[in-house]
Amino acid sequence: MRRLAGTAAKAAAIALFAFALIGPLANLVLWSVAERWYTPYKLPVTYGTRYWEVVFRPTGDAMSALSTSVAIACLVVVVALAVSVPAGYALARLRLPARTLIMIAFLLPQAFPSIAIYINVARVFYGLGLTGTIAGVVLVHAAHALVYSVWITSAAFAAVDRDFELAARSIGATPWHAFRTVTLPLAAPGIMASAIFVFLESLDEFTGTFFVGVPQVSTLPLLLYNASMGGNYQIASITALILLVPSVLFMLVIERFLRADVLAKVGR
Amino acid sequence: MRKLLTTAAILPALWLTPAGAQTINVATAGDQNMVDYVKDFLGPMFEKANPGAKVVAVGTGPGDGGSQKIYEKLSAQMKAGADKWDFDVIVVHQKMAGQMVGEKLLADYTKKIATGAMATRDTSKNALGANVSGFVIPMFHSQTALAYNPAMVKDVPNSYAELVEWTKKNPKKFGYNGIKGGMSGVAFVTGWVYAFGGDAAKLMSGPYDGATKAAWDKSLADLKEFNRNVVITPGNAGTLDMLNRGEITMGPVWVDMFYTWMADGKLPPTMKLKLVAPGMPGQPMYYAIPAKAANGSLAEKFVALATSPEVQAEGIVKKFNWYPGIDAKHLEGKLDPAAWKKLFTDISPDDLAKKGQPFPLGQYFNEILESYEKKVAN
Amino acid sequence: MTSRRFPLSGLLLVAPALAMVAAMFVFPFVLSVVSAFSSPAGAPTLANFAKAFELYSGDIAFTLLIVGLSTVLIALASIAIAGTLTLSETPWLVTALAWLYRWPLFIPFIVAAQCMRTFLAKNGLMNNSFVTLGVLDPDSTQSFLDWRGIVITFAWKQTPFVALLLAGAMASLDRATIEAARNLGASRLRSLIEIVLPQVAPTLLVGLVLSFVTMLSVLSVPLMVAGSQPTMMTVDMAFRINSYSDYPVANALGVISYLFTALAAWVYLRHSLGQERGQP
Numbered sequence: 001m002r003r004l005a006g007t008a009a010k011a012a013a014i015a016l017f018a019f020a021l022i023g024p025l026a027n028l029v030l031w032s033v034a035e036r037w038y039t040p041y042k043l044p045v046t047y048g049t050r051y052w053e054v055v056f057r058p059t060g061d062a063m064s065a066l067s068t069s070v071a072i073a074c075l076v077v078v079v080a081l082a083v084s085v086p087a088g089y090a091l092a093r094l095r096l097p098a099r100t101l102i103m104i105a106f107l108l109p110q111a112f113p114s115i116a117i118y119i120n121v122a123r124v125f126y127g128l129g130l131t132g133t134i135a136g137v138v139l140v141h142a143a144h145a146l147v148y149s150v151w152i153t154s155a156a157f158a159a160v161d162r163d164f165e166l167a168a169r170s171i172g173a174t175p176w177h178a179f180r181t182v183t184l185p186l187a188a189p190g191i192m193a194s195a196i197f198v199f200l201e202s203l204d205e206f207t208g209t210f211f212v213g214v215p216q217v218s219t220l221p222l223l224l225y226n227a228s229m230g231g232n233y234q235i236a237s238i239t240a241l242i243l244l245v246p247s248v249l250f251m252l253v254i255e256r257f258l259r260a261d262v263l264a265k266v267g268r
Numbered sequence: 269m270r271k272l273l274t275t276a277a278i279l280p281a282l283w284l285t286p287a288g289a290q291t292i293n294v295a296t297a298g299d300q301n302m303v304d305y306v307k308d309f310l311g312p313m314f315e316k317a318n319p320g321a322k323v324v325a326v327g328t329g330p331g332d333g334g335s336q337k338i339y340e341k342l343s344a345q346m347k348a349g350a351d352k353w354d355f356d357v358i359v360v361h362q363k364m365a366g367q368m369v370g371e372k373l374l375a376d377y378t379k380k381i382a383t384g385a386m387a388t389r390d391t392s393k394n395a396l397g398a399n400v401s402g403f404v405i406p407m408f409h410s411q412t413a414l415a416y417n418p419a420m421v422k423d424v425p426n427s428y429a430e431l432v433e434w435t436k437k438n439p440k441k442f443g444y445n446g447i448k449g450g451m452s453g454v455a456f457v458t459g460w461v462y463a464f465g466g467d468a469a470k471l472m473s474g475p476y477d478g479a480t481k482a483a484w485d486k487s488l489a490d491l492k493e494f495n496r497n498v499v500i501t502p503g504n505a506g507t508l509d510m511l512n513r514g515e516i517t518m519g520p521v522w523v524d525m526f527y528t529w530m531a532d533g534k535l536p537p538t539m540k541l542k543l544v545a546p547g548m549p550g551q552p553m554y555y556a557i558p559a560k561a562a563n564g565s566l567a568e569k570f571v572a573l574a575t576s577p578e579v580q581a582e583g584i585v586k587k588f589n590w591y592p593g594i595d596a597k598h599l600e601g602k603l604d605p606a607a608w609k610k611l612f613t614d615i616s617p618d619d620l621a622k623k624g625q626p627f628p629l630g631q632y633f634n635e636i637l638e639s640y641e642k643k644v645a646n
Numbered sequence: 647m648t649s650r651r652f653p654l655s656g657l658l659l660v661a662p663a664l665a666m667v668a669a670m671f672v673f674p675f676v677l678s679v680v681s682a683f684s685s686p687a688g689a690p691t692l693a694n695f696a697k698a699f700e701l702y703s704g705d706i707a708f709t710l711l712i713v714g715l716s717t718v719l720i721a722l723a724s725i726a727i728a729g730t731l732t733l734s735e736t737p738w739l740v741t742a743l744a745w746l747y748r749w750p751l752f753i754p755f756i757v758a759a760q761c762m763r764t765f766l767a768k769n770g771l772m773n774n775s776f777v778t779l780g781v782l783d784p785d786s787t788q789s790f791l792d793w794r795g796i797v798i799t800f801a802w803k804q805t806p807f808v809a810l811l812l813a814g815a816m817a818s819l820d821r822a823t824i825e826a827a828r829n830l831g832a833s834r835l836r837s838l839i840e841i842v843l844p845q846v847a848p849t850l851l852v853g854l855v856l857s858f859v860t861m862l863s864v865l866s867v868p869l870m871v872a873g874s875q876p877t878m879m880t881v882d883m884a885f886r887i888n889s890y891s892d893y894p895v896a897n898a899l900g901v902i903s904y905l906f907t908a909l910a911a912w913v914y915l916r917h918s919l920g921q922e923r924g925q926p
Binding site: 007010014017018019020021022023024025026027028030031043082083084086087089090091094095096097102105106108109110111112113114115116117118119120121122123124139140142143144146150200203204206207210211221224225228229233236237240243244247248250251 | 657664669671673675678681736742746749751759760763765772774859862865869880883887900901904906907
Binding site for chain 3: 329331332333336337340445446447448449453495499500501502503506513514515638641642645646
């Protein structure tokens with residue numbers, strides 16, 4: 001009897017928990033198919049996919065915002081990896097003075113409330129003509145994501161067994177050759193993981209783009225924000241669902257890229 | 269992998285390169301309906317009439333903040349000495365237009381187009397005390413009013429004073445957006461100061477006197493008290509949305525947004541408007557052309573089209589429910605009487621003439637906003 | 647064996663990344679602090695802070711309250727989740743929980759804000775569900791779209807992150823200590839509080855401090871979920887910039903938020919240094 005009550009209590013707790021977690025997401029889906037919904041109705045009055053057609057029309061804002069967002073995210077990954085693969089290798093393999101300080105330096109952009117930073121970056125960019133440009137937004141995103149790309153890349157390199165490198169070197173490979181053919185491929189899954197983190201950070205970024213990109217650069221989060229503040233909840237919900245797809249995909253496949261031994265070395 | 273990276277690198281290069289010679293960039297402040305107007309209505313119309321031309325519209329956000337963003341961009345480009353600026357046509361609020369004319373950021377263009385002579389109201393020459401004659405043509409005139417749900421509001425207040433009593437009897441049923449996120453809330457606060465803060469005529473037409481704001485203390489304290497019985501909404505659309513969902517039953521709205529939302533099925537068709545005494549502000553928004561616009565002559569054609577009687581009748585009044593920017597007499601014959609009358613169902617022309625107020629002088633305006641932040645919001 | 651021959655090459659490799667941090671973070675950071683303390687003429691002054699307090703003292707206190715409360719809620723929730731995952735003896739509960747709790751993890755704040763904006767409204771899905779179930783009656787539904795909505799959104803979004811960290815830390819503990827306590831008759835709750843928690847406290851603290859700083863920086867959530875008064879400092883900063891181009895006061899607010907962060911960092915450092923001192 002007590003066991004039954006115990007099980008019932010646990011089931012109720014899990015159900016409540018599920019409602020709290022999934023409810024808001026389900027709400028998003030509901031709004032995306034609601035054509036007319038006003039008080040006092042508890043559920044949409046008319047269902048329909050009209051707003052999906054509005055969002056996905058080729059000349060629509062959403063398609064161009066989506067392509068802008070993806071293009072920016074790709075560029076950010078390129079930029080971030082370009083600076084962090086060398087940095088990560090150096091931090092993992094080479095002897096650096098003030099190594100801990102350097103690692104902390106990359107943590108800084110995430111350790112301070114970034115909105116004040118973005119405001120001043122935008123102000124500097126005004127003078128340089130970089131506001132409202134893709135290049136400006138890419139720089140802002142890349143700097144903010146450095147902690148992920150440097151720390152995870154460094155951990156990925158640290159997790160590569162040095163014996164493989166030494167073996168390659170001992171049969172005559174140059175350091176660069178050993179790096180290219182042995183270390184890099186072995187560290188690739190970790191680097192991919194950091195690339196994905198950076199991609200997601202950039203795709204979802206709102207505050208920096210709000211100050212540096214507006215008005216010419218329109219990304220999906222900005223579109224979401226404008227639609228929501230304009231009362232257009234259907235478009236906002238559909239845009240939110242589009243933004244969710246990469247995040248959910250990543251969550252489902254993350255195990256493949258972030259192996260335990262890499263995770264253990266993050267921050268070391 | 270390399271191919272992917274190259275493609276990924278080329279795509280955005282398309283964005284980075286400057287737009288073609290036949291593209292005009294229209295930057296508009298205001299809510300999404302302003303951007304939609306250019307994107308879905310004016311843009312295609314202009315492109316059809318001028319083959320080879322392309323219209324790119326960007327919105328900079330609602331309220332004076334949106335106009336501020338446009339000002340900052342133009343000002344930065346002027347300081348940097350650029351000889352072709354990013355925007356060809358801008359749509360801004362009065363306060364910023366005055367500032368832009370003062371800093372010589374705008375082109376003196378209205379004499380060059382035929383429709384320039386069709387706007388003769390005071391607002392086409394005077395923007396909150398600044399002389400803007402020749403630099404702007406009003407796109408539309410808008411008006412705020414209180415929207416209410418007649419099913420739930422039986423005793424509609426007729427004045428600000430009656431509204432205060434009403435909110436005491438019906439707490440949390442009135443909502444407005446403070447001064448952030450939209451001009452409908454700003455209009456409400458301004459109307460409050462006009463009603464309770466002393467000499468309204470001086471605020472509207474000057475002269476500016478720095479000592480005036482001391483007289484507002486009592487009215488602001490009352491407003492702080494009033495705020496305890498109301499809901500603060502996130503913005504223009506926030507107020508309309510809460511009205512729609514029955515979370516509030518009365519709130520200040522822009523008349524045009526009200527009718528547009530109703531037509532879209534986002535507001536119950538039974539809702540009504542009331543213009544309360546002594547009055548509520550309204551404002552025009554202006555078409556202007558930056559002094560060093562990249563495509564100045566094409567921009568002039570665009571504004572000429574936008575302010576032509578046909579477009580004003582069809583677009584501004586009929587589709588988007590604004591009062592026209594050019595003088596109403598030019599629209600005679602271009603608009604069916606039903607569409608015209610619709611604008612005046614709840615607010616008669618008489619009402620509009622008596623209780624439609626302009627916003628105050630620029631300096632007073634800033635002081636009202638700052639005093640609100642200091643004494644009411646904090 | 648590390649490369650002893652070319653220490654300089656290491657620095658060269660790190661240089662581009664460091665340069666990026668210097669240009670895109672350190673430089674604007676210094677700018678913001680200088681701007682906060684400068685008068686229009688360039689002289690040092692505290693006038694901007696005075697004005698910031700005059701206009702926004704309520705919001706400043708409000709920000710600390712919201713973020714502090716959210717952090718406490720996150721701590722409680724993540725301890726509960728991680729504790730259940732580690733100590734529960736009901737397999738189906740653990741599986742269900744493990745599958746459920748991670749959902750908000752990779753959802754960006756702006757999407758969470760949009761979800762909550764319609765979920766928490768007076769006639770939103772949450773209230774409507776309660777009304778349909780008979781738990782609430784229609785007239786007493788409240789809108790949570792104020793500071794409570796911000797707290798709920800923050801807690802909803804950040805708990806999975808801290809819970810993930812904690813669960814990982816708890817999983818790597820030596821189970822012998824837990825089993826010893828259980829064999830001596832301690833309840834699971836007691837073992838959680840007295841045995842497990844002290845050992846994972848450093849991880850918990852890291853997660854909470856990171857969350858605290860992240861939440862201080864969020865703009866989308868207060869903009870979309872709450873009305874405009876009272877609101878968080880981030881909204882006021884955006885408002886000052888967008889409507890008045892008032893960098894000095896906005897930066898003064900920024901410096902105040904840095905101070906809050908420093909406070910959190912100080913709490914963290916005191917605890918972790920205290921830990922080290924306590925160890926032999």
